[in-house]
Amino acid sequence: MRGNAEAHELIAPGSLTGVLELMARAPGEWMPIAGGTEIMVAHAAGRLREKKLVSLWGIGELRFIEVSGESIAIGAGATFRDLRMHDTVQSGASLLAKAATWIGSIANQSRATIGGNLVNGSPAADSSPALLVCDAEVELISMRGKRRIPYSSFHTGYKRNAMTPDELLYAVHVPLRFAQHRQYLRKVGTRRAMAISKVALAGTALLHGGVVSEIRLAAASLAPLPARLYRTEAVLHGRALGPLAIREAQEALMEEAKPIDDIRSTAAYRSRVAANLLGEFLNELLTAEARP
Amino acid sequence: MYAMPQPVRRSSTAQTMSTSEKTRIVGTAVPRKEGVDKLLGRARYLDDIEREGMWYGATVRSSIPRGLIRSIGFDRRIDWTEFTVVTVADIPGRNHIQLINADQPVLADGMVNHCEEAIVLLAHPDKHKLREAVDAVNVEYEPLMPVLTIEESERQETIVWGADNILKSFLLEKGDVDAAWAQAAHIVEGEYRTGAQEHLYIENNGVIAEWSEGNGITVWGSLQCPYYVHKSLLAVLDLPEDKVRAIQTETGGAFGGKEDYPSTLASHAALLAMKSGHVVKMTYDRMEDLAATTKRHPSRVRHRTALDGDGKLLAMDIEVATDGGAYTTLSSTVLSRATLHSPGPYVCPNVRVSSKAWATNTVPYGAFRGFGAPQAIFAIERHMDEIAAAIGMDPVEVRRRNFLHDGDTTATEQVMREPVILDKLLDRALTESDYYERQKRFAQENQTRAVKRGLGIAAFYHGAGFTGSGERYLNSLAGIDVTPEGRVRVLVANTEFGQGTNTILSQIAAESIGIDYDDVEMAPVDTNVVPNSGPTVASRTSMVVGKLIERAGLQLVGTLRERAGLREEFTREEFFAACERLREEDGAVISLCRYEAPAGIFWDDQKYRGEAYPAFAWSVQVAQVAVDTTTYSAEVEEFWSVQEVGRVLHPVLAGGQIEGGIAQGIGYALYEKVVWKDGRMANNQMTNYIMPTAEDVPPIHVYFEEIPCRFGGFGAKGIGELPHDGPAPAILNGIRDAIGVGFNAIPLLPEDLFAQLVTQESKAEVSAV
Amino acid sequence: MSEHLANSSAGISFIVNGEKRTVAAHGMKRLLDVLREDLHLTGTKEGCGEGECGSCSVRMNGELVNSCLVPVLQAEGATIETVEGLGRAEALHPIQKAFLECGGAQCGICTPGMLMATAQLLAVNPHPTIGEIREGLAGNLCRCTGFKRIFDSVAAVVVEMDATAKTGGAHAG
Incomplete structure (x- = not known):
């Protein structure tokens, strides 16, 4: 334990308004802490710079999963355990349900929140690719009110996001229409469980008569932030899927990817495996199309 | 110090043999002696112990791999009067840990030879104040050129230890290797490498020390060898035997990692306790334990092997090199075991093993389950599969044709006097794993699947007890x-x-x-x-x-x-x-x-000849491996281990030893990589040093063949290290079987598989053009 | 904001193993350290301090958590179960009994966390498949056993609990 608890202040206002008031009074001064699965690791390592922390844990207004006709609204305080156990998340946003099972272990899933995962903004975040390929939106809240932005514009750089210092992530909205799409999600981690992703790829697609009418692709750990692969998508859009299109898409992905070498993997490996995963997804589409 | 009690009476009836007798308790699954305490959470590990008025200790460590210490400064932002500060000047006795060579300082004396070398010790009653204080000690260095790999050390351009960087060397010779090449039908060469491996016991190192004028020093610790600690404390503190006492507390895993290191940590805690006058606890957190304590020796083994037309071994020329780190610690005995295990469980008339442990400016390597044998066995058992491929023979058959049997002699000319049942172990492993049927099925399925499967085998012995004269010296x-x-x-x-x-x-x-x-x-x-x-x-x-x-x-x-x-x-x-x-x-x-040495046993330390071990444990292992060609990752899907370890004293514990060793061996082969950056471990966190989890370890099948050994307690031989020796070569042989590519280095991570496969692909593409 | 649960030493209360406890601890102090240092419940161990090894696993409000990642302020009002609440020497919990008999504990340092993870698994899923057992325990690293006998232990608990349920008997814990 390298951190010193006494060097930090932690308060728990117990209500959303309480937290927002605090953040409005002193924007940027209070670091929100939900399940602590990131912040407490930094604390133990003596790397936690923020002196003032405000607890979001136990605020019921942030921990909800609500299904409306067209989408699921997930409160930022919903844990990954909440997500993976939820019937509609399982059926209507199955990629997200699958990603939820990837988070650390059972003990991490019962504390880690979707809000924390997104705000932390790791390029390797497990839930990000699934949300990106489903056109998810995030809803931000402050004393000034609420606003919704596409999740694809939430991350703005390495561990940077579009929130203002007085804002909190309130909810994530996941459209249900992608349940009709062909879907793909695969993570390549350091091991089967308790693994940080070396690379992950998510995809949703619609084909009509062998032609790609809609496709969304997103990856983890291929760039400084979780991101859609727009240029790769463009290669496929409107194309009849076949070996040549697949090969060109893979080449486009290898061009588009900007991974790094770090202690977990190499850039070359990440690019190539992402391309292989894309090949696996596209070949699955091809096989599914070929079926009567 | 233990005082020999008086009433020791020898009885003439005491020498009865009992190994063949029916037993009531031996061989049954009695409850683990300390099991209930562990299950109730009331077993007291070192960090569970608090003492009234206890202080806490911390260590200021070197940030460079090699250099002279120019100055040690204490930042004024800290009130140092609250602290006890110990430097090399405070050591009352010898500044050396007492192991094989007393070359490792307790605290750096004017020079550092590896990152994380201890320079200054601090103690304070509030443990939360120590971190900032450690950071406030400013050590200025004059950096010197470090040597960080075996190859750099071998070049001997920079000498970092002794006259030649060689911590220890051995030469073992049997027959006439040089004369054999001319008669060979085949000559097969190979080079095999293994990396450092961290023990990753879940309880980090920890010691509590208490000093009083009357009783001297008492240390409690998470440790394997209390008398090693005792010996070092005598020398470091310059105390008589009755003023030094070492006590083991419940120990949360060790695997060799708490063999030599606790002597250093206990010396540190003792120095702080003596100077401060308080009971001092020193526990490492995971980051410090990973960065600063010992690991398994990295190795490079080269084989050159001559065979006749029937695939029988004619000559083995073996060169073993290990990285010992900055000080000798146990490198010479690890090298000895590597040397003696390097020819594998085979008969060969002409053998030469030349081995050297090289000094480098890294944290000294130490004991780890297997102690040199896993490195040597990785090399010979991978090499046997390369031999099989080179001469076009089934790897199973090559082994069978060369196995040791009763009456044969090993490379040290030790005669196998006890029954050797390698054929039986092999047959059982093949039967239990349904080896040939599975192999046939995989060959079929692999043609169309992205995940390729294969089976790999390893056969090996592990010498039980100390090498050569070791047990006689231990007395x-x-x-x-x-x-x-x-x-x-x-x-x-x-x-x-x-x-x-x-x-x-x-x-x-x-x-x-x-x-x-x-x-x-x-x-x-x-x-x-x-x-x-x-x-x-x-x-x-x-x-x-x-x-x-x-x-x-x-x-x-x-x-x-x-x-x-x-x-x-x-x-x-x-x-x-x-x-x-x-x-x-x-x-x-x-x-x-x-201890009484068995009669009729000789060992020549100079020529490395004779009875290397009183007994050997034997094993054949089979790994079923799957290689995913989409992700370049290899996984073990199922594992079979057949062994002869003498009498099995406790079936549940024995099975647990085998399974646990195999899991560590799987980690050694496919997951566990120490990432180095400028002589420092860069991935010193559990998040980044990857051991297999409950989802990664495959089903493991364990079978014992029992032949009671006359030298062992109720016929038992050693068991603990054996299972770690085989998984790495078995797994890499399985990968070769699955995809037809042999890999000669571990850990073999997906990135390594990828790099080699892509290189080969691009070569193939070029040649296709 | 008089409702605020403040920081430091005001006194944080929760139920541990059925008993209400109040500690005067700093809010950012880890639940792990409060259990070990303030309440002297040293059965819960620290292995890594980063939620990776699971040695500090306890149950909090019916869920498994790594107590090294819980600032104690967030445990205010919670119900916490640690290994000390599982069974007693004269009446081991069926999970403890199974681990003892099946060889599920070797060095014992991961054991308290492993037992709590098992308790959690079986509370949620009384008849887990081997795959579910593996997943349920994947956050608890054991370096000794290779996990096989831990899986055997969990399977044995299931059998034992089923038998107890059939005969209408009760067990401790």
């Missing part, structure tokens, strides 16, 4: 006493750290005396209470110490029969009544036995 003393409260106690310095020492030695004591398991307990591992029965290493506890306890039990009963009227057949009550009669006469009831 271990162990025994049994009976307390006035009617408890039979096992008196050994051998430690429990999960493997089952407490349980098996209690079983042996109960069995040999003829009382119940529940009547036996372990005396505390405290150098004031128990004699020096040697270190808990080298798979020697069941065999060597077990035998001493078996003898001590028989000796006690013999004495009670001769002198206290104990009948031939006796009840529990009669036994304890007889003990009390003996106590009235002698004042105590105690039976001690000293």
Whole structure:
């Protein structure tokens, strides 16, 4: 334990308004802490710079999963355990349900929140690719009110996001229409469980008569932030899927990817495996199309 | 210091052999002796112990791999009067840890030779104040050119240890290797490499030290070898034997990682306790433990092998190189074991093994389960598959044609006097794994699937007990006493750290005396209470110490029969009544036995010839491996392990030893990589040093063939290290079987598979053009 | 904001193993350290301090958590179960009994966390498949056993609990 608890202040206002008031009074001064699965690791390592922390844990207004006709609204305080156990998340946003099972272990899933995962903004975040390929939106809240932005514009750089210092992530909205799409999600981690992703790829697609009418692709750990692969998508859009299109898409992905070498993997490996995963997804589409 | 008690009486009836007799307790699954305490969470590990007024210690470490210390500055933002500060100037005795060569300083003296080398020690009553204080000690260096790899050390352009960077070398020769090449039908060469491996015991290193003028120094610690700690403290603190006491606390895993390192940590805590006058606790957090303590020696082994037209070995020329790190620690004995295991379990008329341990400016490498054997066996067992490929023979058949049998001699010309049943172990492994049927099925399925499967095999021995004359030098003393409260106690310095020492030695004591398991307990591992029965290493506890306890039990009963009227057949009550009669006469009831080397055994330390080990444990393992060509990752899907370890003393514990060793071996092969950056471990966190989880370890099938060994406690041989020797080569052989590509280095991570496969692909593309 | 649960030493209350406890601890102190240092419940161990090894696993409000990642302020009002609440020497919990008999504990340092993870698994899923057992325990690293005998132990608990349920018997814990 390298951190010193006494060097930090932690308060728990117990209500959303309480937290927002605090953040409005002193924007940027209070670091929100939900399940602590990131912040407490930094604390133990003596790397936690923020002196003032405000607890979001136990605020019921942030921990909800609500299904409306067209989408699921997930409160930022919903844990990954909440997500993976939820019937509609399982059926209507199955990629997200699958990603939820990837988070650390059972003990991490019962504390880690979707809000924390997104705000932390790791390029390797497990839930990000699934949300990106489903056109998810995030809803931000402050004393000034609420606003919704596409999740694809939430991350703005390495561990940077579009929130203002007085804002909190309130909810994530996941459209249900992608349940009709062909879907793909695969993570390549350091091991089967308790693994940080070396690379992950998510995809949703619609084909009509062998032609790609809609496709969304997103990856983890291929760039400084979780991101859609727009240029790769463009290669496929409107194309009849076949070996040549697949090969060109893979080449486009290898061009588009900007991974790094770090202690977990190499850039070359990440690019190539992402391309292989894309090949696996596209070949699955091809096989599914070929079926009567 | 343990004082030899007076009433030791030898009994002439004590030498009965018992290995073939039916047993009541040995061989059964009695409950783990300390099991209930562990399951209730009340077992007291080092960090669970708090003392009134205790202070905490921390270590200022080198941030560079090699250099001169220019100055040590103490930042004024800290009130240093609150702290106890220890530097090399405070060491009352010798500034060296007492191992094989006393070359490792307790604290750096003007120079550092590896990152994380201890320079200054600090103690304070508030543990939260230590981190900032450590950061406020400013060490200025004059950096010197470091040597960080075996190859850099071999070049001898920069000398960082002794005259030539060589910590130790051995030359083992049998027959005439040079004359054999001309007769060879095949000559196969290969180079094999293994990386560092971290023990990753879940309990980090920790020690508490207490000093008083009257009692001297007492240390409690998570440790394997209390008498190693005792020996270093005598020298470092310059104290007489009766003023140094080492006590083991419940130990949360060790695997060799708490063999030598606790001598350093105990010296540090003791120095702080002496200077501060307070009880001092030093525990490492995971980051410090990973960065600063020992790991398995990295190695490079080169093989050049001559075979005749039938695939029989004619000559083996083997060159072993290990990276020893900055100081000798245990590198010479690790190298010795690597040397003696490098020819594998095969007969060969001409063998030469030339081996060297090289100094580098990295944290000294130390003991780790297998102790040089996993490195050597990785090389020979991978090489056997490369030989098979080169001469177009089934890897199973190449091994079978060259296996050692009873009466054969090893590379040291040790005659196999005990039964050697490698053929039987191999047959059983093939049958249990349905080897040929599976292989056929995989060959079919692999043609169309992205995930390719294969089977790999490894056959090997592991020498039980200390190498060569080691046990004779150790001269271990162990025994049994009976307390006035009617408890039979096992008196050994051998430690429990999960493997089952407490349980098996209690079983042996109960069995040999003829009382119940529940009547036996372990005396505390405290150098004031128990004699020096040697270190808990080298798979020697069941065999060597077990035998001493078996003898001590028989000796006690013999004495009670001769002198206290104990009948031939006796009840529990009669036994304890007889003990009390003996106590009235002698004042105590105690039976001690000293190690006696088996007759007719010789070992030549100079020529490295003779009986290298009193006994060998044998094993054949099979790994089923799946290689995913989409992600370049290899996984073990199923694992079979057949072994002969003498008598199995406890089926549950024995199975647990094998399975646990295999899991570590899987980690060694496919997951566990120490990432180095400028001589420093860069991934010193559990998040980034990857060991297999419950989802990564495959189903493991374990089978024992039992042949009681006459040298071991109730016929047991060593078991603990054996299972770690085989998984890495078996797995990499399985990968070769799956995809037709041989990999010669571990850890083999997906990135390594990728790099080699892509290189080969691009070469193939070029040649196709 | 008088409702605020403040920081430091005001006194944080929760139920541990059925008993209400109040500690005067700093809010950012880890639940792990409060259990070990303030309440002297040293059965819960620290292995890594980063939620990776699971040695500090306890149950909090019916869920498994790594107590090294819980600032104690967030445990205010919670119900916490640690290994010390599982069974007693004279009446081991069926999970403890199974681990003892099946060889599920070797060095014992991961054991308290492993037992709590098992308790959690079986509370949620009384008849887990081997795959579910593996997943349920994947956050608890054991370096000794290779996990096989831990899986055997969990399977044995299931059998034992089923038998107890059939005969209408009760067990501790």
